[in-house]
Amino acid sequence: MEVMTLTVNHPRPKLTVAADSPFPYSGGSLLSVADLTLAEVTSILDRTSALESEDPLARAHRLAKRKIALLFYESSTRTRTSFELAAKALGADTTLVSSLSSSIEKGESLKDTGLTLRALGAEAIILRHPNSGAPWLLERVTLLPVLNAGDGMHEHPSQALLDLRTMLAHLRPGETRVNEQSLDGVTVTIVGDIRHSRVARSNMLLLPRLGARVVLCGPSALLPEVAAQAGPGIEIERDFARALNASNVVMMLRIQAERLAGLQLDLKEYIRDYQLTAERLAAGVPDAWVMHPGPIVRGLELTDAVADGPRSLILEQVSNGVAIRMALLERALGCGTSERHGATT
Amino acid sequence: MEVMTLTVNHPRPKLTVAADSPFPYSGGSLLSVADLTLAEVTSILDRTSALESEDPLARAHRLAKRKIALLFYESSTRTRTSFELAAKALGADTTLVSSLSSSIEKGESLKDTGLTLRALGAEAIILRHPNSGAPWLLERVTLLPVLNAGDGMHEHPSQALLDLRTMLAHLRPGETRVNEQSLDGVTVTIVGDIRHSRVARSNMLLLPRLGARVVLCGPSALLPEVAAQAGPGIEIERDFARALNASNVVMMLRIQAERLAGLQLDLKEYIRDYQLTAERLAAGVPDAWVMHPGPIVRGLELTDAVADGPRSLILEQVSNGVAIRMALLERALGCGTSERHGATT
């Protein structure tokens, strides 16, 4: 795996909008939720609903025979499948390149893999990569729309959007536009391994902008004190019961066994202190919604009763993932296509 | 891999038939051949012939843009490819989730993977799993049609149906309906590793119901005495020559090297006693048909002369696999779709 040193906040390439694009902004990439204005978020949510309710055979003409590459340097079920099914639902041809069976093994750099995919005809690239910032590099070298499907411990912006859609459906039913007050009075508590979580980071960047209060909860090994400085509207509460008491939404994160080596985390203590059980939920605010980006590990971060209980939105999140990603793919290919030549590095 | 303790014969969920379904029964799953009435087998065989002879472009509208998930916890060429090509031939979108590159690695349970696939929009799941009974669990938690593509050493029902279609074409040409007398007077000899074979088990459950006599043949390490008690119409004959003498169909099974550890089987002795050679075939009934579910290991369970000889139906079985699976997918998606909500676990 190459080592990358890159400035994440480099100037973005200018991509112009196709005249008939339904999206009132330039640039089809989605690298960070921070790049989206709330007007853009509204557009995406609008298109999500429109595409979701469209007839499947009509929908299949939207991106008919357009070419979308999925470039996955880490394994994935739901994100990869979700993007793939979204692309196919719109009629696009997809091709999957994973690190298991590709030239990546032969030492090809991300830059060259990206340029190769562009030369192969890919009109957008969906990238999952273990290095934070990799999608910025990929967009810069390919000048293609890049959808960040998770970069290291950094961001997972489509996840934050699908999480937002899920919350809005239950907390603000019927509302289709978002603004700075949309989530006023809402407290979202994110619990667990915040340190390693790109899902947490993307939600922390998005939710406070809509007025939500974000409370982070977990032991210091998984939640460093500095996390509260990620932005306004973010607080730390280490006591799980106190955090639950004030929550409208409890977002549980997966304990990523593969990232715990050397963290000195006692799983038994973690379960004792932070596992979400039906009892804890009932003792806090019983009408809080439970979310989880998946895959869940039953009996660790949450119990069966919670995962399968009436307040769980976990599977709704998955469904919203396919819908949101249809809108993101349409957005990616609806603009910037006239600027596909002249990539330089 | 999770450990599952489940009662295989739990009550099946009730799925209602869509009004326009060509199938006169409820429930689109195929978990065991024992679940099928002979009228249902006839329906499947009818639809197989109809779909097989249909114009490919017309056929591609039958399941246009329907979503089918392939969930494979074991590697497979012919079964996976066969289902995949069948689904695409009917116009469906497919997505493959294999244990090599998915959240399965991260410890996600079969239950949660199934629920996730449903939430992603899958309308049917094709499952291969090393645990017997896994497809029952998957159907119960997802309430989706599940096609058992092999579960442990238990069943492989679509294989039994394609084997049946292959036999009928040669033993009862022109007949399109099956009943309790369809295979009267027919002896099918299954040879080799019956102990570990889900193919043998599904055939043993199906063929005697049509009047066939099933003879099992092999050394005791691969064929325990208790196998004859699997049902009526099943016998054991350990002498290969005697077994061959009475056979209309000889079904050779693959010696699964990966399952032989600790079985004390001497391969040289096995070949001496049970390899199907052209000489043995000629000395028995030279007009018997030779079948094998594949992949074959030439020089072990059978010789080149037999595999490639005029009595071999091995490749016809493969072709029938694609055709049968088109009918099974149409059956799966032609019914039960109105009941997709409310899965509980």
Add this chain to the structure above:
Amino acid sequence: MEVMTLTVNHPRPKLTVAADSPFPYSGGSLLSVADLTLAEVTSILDRTSALESEDPLARAHRLAKRKIALLFYESSTRTRTSFELAAKALGADTTLVSSLSSSIEKGESLKDTGLTLRALGAEAIILRHPNSGAPWLLERVTLLPVLNAGDGMHEHPSQALLDLRTMLAHLRPGETRVNEQSLDGVTVTIVGDIRHSRVARSNMLLLPRLGARVVLCGPSALLPEVAAQAGPGIEIERDFARALNASNVVMMLRIQAERLAGLQLDLKEYIRDYQLTAERLAAGVPDAWVMHPGPIVRGLELTDAVADGPRSLILEQVSNGVAIRMALLERALGCGTSERHGATT
């Protein structure tokens, strides 16, 4: 992996041309560039241009619902993806069988995998295999059109065709027919690991027939003296500067780390003597074109300045790969289909 001993130059099966085939020759396979007449090369180049400029939605009807199997025994990004996208662009259904997740693991032979793919409905097979000659075996046993996507250290004919198209566009712009004089006066220098390169071999077989002079350049460990005897029009020049001086095209090859064990090659010396740098290029013929089949290893066989420089045609080669492969797939399926029965071995 099975050991194969086969005569590469066995008699080719006779395949007849469909009446409406745009290709004026019999046989849809492409095993070696040596099998193609220059008239056939011209046909392929013509169809490449026609298909490339066709409307994507119209193009998608050309091979609608035809079935193409990709059989890859070695990992690949660009060749596999390129064939896959080409097939999908023409509307075909594809299925990928790779050695990572298939019956190949269970010891199935290439012959049986090929026969199985045919029985599954595949109408053409694209094969990458570590053994030289494997595509000939596959064609012989399946009687299907086989496209050699790289066999051992032997040939990679579609690469030579895309390389040719790339050269012609820059050296002979506007010319659409090739003959024995097309590349008169052109010197193509192939640099690096010629010993292990099927790309070099296919180019060495094709380019001299069009009048080009081919110069091979590299240390003796990677370029044995005997290579010059591969055919007329081929020379060896071990001094890189002298070789560069006379070049119109410099084709750099990847140093395949996985094949260097035991070769006694000092990479530092190799870089000192044979790395293509901007300085070396400027000191030789600055208007020479730089090509590379990829994946490139920056800092080894060439520098960033060359790979990304104005004379690099590397990404154009990739784009031409998709286009050429559309034509090859159309050619494969446009003929020979009436002869699909009766394969014997």
